[in-house]
Amino acid sequence: MNAVAVAGHCTTKFSAGDIKIESLLFSAAKSLFEQTQNLTQKDIDVVLVSTNDNKKYLAPIISEMSGISPKISHNIESMCNSGTNSIVSAFSYISSGLADVALVVGAERFDSPGQVLEWDLSRGEFRHPVFWASMFTKAHKRKFGTTEEQLAYVSAKNHRNAQDNPSAYDSKKYTIEEIMNSKKLTDDLRLLDCSRPCSGSAAVLLVSEKVARKFTDSPVWIRGIGQKTTSASFTRNDLTRIESTIDASVQAYSMAKTAPDKIDVAEVHDAFTICEMMILEDLGIVQKGHAGKYIVDMYNTESRKINPRGGLIGSGHPLGATGIAQVAEIATQLQANAAGRQVEGAKLGLVQNMSAAATSSTVLILES
Amino acid sequence: MSAFETELKRGRFVVCQCTNCDKITWPPNDFCSSCFGSNSWRDVQSPGIIIECSGKDGNKFCIAEFEGIIRIMGAVSSPDPKPGQKVRIAKCSFDKEPRFTFSAD
Numbered sequence: 443m444n445a446v447a448v449a450g451h452c453t454t455k456f457s458a459g460d461i462k463i464e465s466l467l468f469s470a471a472k473s474l475f476e477q478t479q480n481l482t483q484k485d486i487d488v489v490l491v492s493t494n495d496n497k498k499y500l501a502p503i504i505s506e507m508s509g510i511s512p513k514i515s516h517n518i519e520s521m522c523n524s525g526t527n528s529i530v531s532a533f534s535y536i537s538s539g540l541a542d543v544a545l546v547v548g549a550e551r552f553d554s555p556g557q558v559l560e561w562d563l564s565r566g567e568f569r570h571p572v573f574w575a576s577m578f579t580k581a582h583k584r585k586f587g588t589t590e591e592q593l594a595y596v597s598a599k600n601h602r603n604a605q606d607n608p609s610a611y612d613s614k615k616y617t618i619e620e621i622m623n624s625k626k627l628t629d630d631l632r633l634l635d636c637s638r639p640c641s642g643s644a645a646v647l648l649v650s651e652k653v654a655r656k657f658t659d660s661p662v663w664i665r666g667i668g669q670k671t672t673s674a675s676f677t678r679n680d681l682t683r684i685e686s687t688i689d690a691s692v693q694a695y696s697m698a699k700t701a702p703d704k705i706d707v708a709e710v711h712d713a714f715t716i717c718e719m720m721i722l723e724d725l726g727i728v729q730k731g732h733a734g735k736y737i738v739d740m741y742n743t744e745s746r747k748i749n750p751r752g753g754l755i756g757s758g759h760p761l762g763a764t765g766i767a768q769v770a771e772i773a774t775q776l777q778a779n780a781a782g783r784q785v786e787g788a789k790l791g792l793v794q795n796m797s798a799a800a801t802s803s804t805v806l807i808l809e810s
Numbered sequence: 811m812s813a814f815e816t817e818l819k820r821g822r823f824v825v826c827q828c829t830n831c832d833k834i835t836w837p838p839n840d841f842c843s844s845c846f847g848s849n850s851w852r853d854v855q856s857p858g859i860i861i862e863c864s865g866k867d868g869n870k871f872c873i874a875e876f877e878g879i880i881r882i883m884g885a886v887s888s889p890d891p892k893p894g895q896k897v898r899i900a901k902c903s904f905d906k907e908p909r910f911t912f913s914a915d
Binding site: 560561562563564565566567568569573576577579580581584627628629630675677678681 | 815836838861862863865866871873881882884885907908909910
């Protein structure tokens with residue numbers, strides 16, 4: 443299997459803008475070309491587009507808009523983890539030898555149709571993600587004694603981190619009190635416990651070892667990949683553990699020959715505050731039931747180890763771009779280019795991205 | 811519209827069971843997810859139990875489990891629902907999406 447590296451990456455400014463999906467995708471592709479040394483359209487073998495938008499044939503459209511005539515060009519949709527699914531597909535094309543250079547572009551509009559899985563009749567009338575997140579939250583509170591204050595620390599930490607992320611949608615800093623007094627959406631979740639859909643895009647250039655040094659002096663290698671889908675429907679899953687993340691992380695650690703305690707920096711899918719807690723536990727970064735204290739400690743020590751760009755809560759959540767923006771952030775960290783949000787000495791990074799009430803997860807491990 | 815949705819519109823909560831291997835497929839489908847055999851439809855048996863619950867604007871909602879496998883989200887009329895509490899289907903309907911109301915057994 444050929445080694446695969448991230449050789450270029452970019453994230454556009456996330457916003458509430460009413461911007462065409464083609465424009466969002468093109469702006470990320472354009473930025474990637476402007477920021478990547480020696481990259482020309484003729485170098486690109488593969489163009490993959492990650493989005494939940496209903497428009498058709500977007501990968502060939504973006505290829506044409508960017509002057510690229512790729513061998514392979516198609517869209518990938520998997521709700522909130524479309525982005526990392528696209529990265530895994532591009533990895534596969536390169537590692538198998540079918541391609542040397544893949545451009546992966548993800549984007550979403552604020553009004554994405556990917557926010558609700560209509561097929562899942564088991565959700566009844568409670569189809570919006572805030573309802574499954576409320577079930578997770580209540581179950582975690584009940585089993586582990588997790589408090590609303592601990593949940594608020596997740597939001598406070600990630601909003602604070604986002605202040606140093608120029609691409610973040612919401613760079614406002616919130617106090618614990620402001621978060622705990624924000625609008626109550628359900629008995630268990632408040633407005634500032636939630637990430638927000640927005641418009642935005644991101645792009646990553648994946649390349650084979652053979653050509654990597656043409657495009658970057660500091661390639662970031664994808665060392666581990668894990669993916670697992672437990673179901674599409676929400677209600678059949680355990681409410682205090684994310685089985686898909688547990689399975690995917692075991693695969694990724696095994697492939698990378700590493701362990702959770704070796705991870706220096708991670709971007710995880712904090713669609714809601716409870717998600718970050720459960721993910722950190724299910725990745726093995728913290729013992730089950732202890733994430734609340736761990737996050738409070740991170741906030742108090744100003745640690746940026748988890749979600750240094752602000753995660754989904756701080757940065758915004760343009761679904762198809764999210765997984766790609768997570769990879770772009772970890773690559774930035776491992777290249778020591780993250781400026782004010784840099785985790786010092788980061789060598790090994792992790793991305794966890796998931797979809798549809800955590801029924802499907804992707805875990806990637808990257809190394810400088 | 812599927813048989814599940816059609817029956818819900820009539821106020822009947824049905825589940826599909828395989829005519830070949832007897833397994834229940836949930837969420838519902840015309841064919842068995844285990845052996846791909848044909849499914850037949852029958853009423854869901856009560857009571858179920860509450861798995862987890864929360865609330866919104868003073869109204870409670872929960873995940874309830876019936877027959878040990880069929881989990882559905884719905885409103886619950888009890889003012890203080892708790893996991894493990896037995897419930898029955900008080901009302902069900904379908905108008906663009908399923909709607910269930912559970913009552914304490």
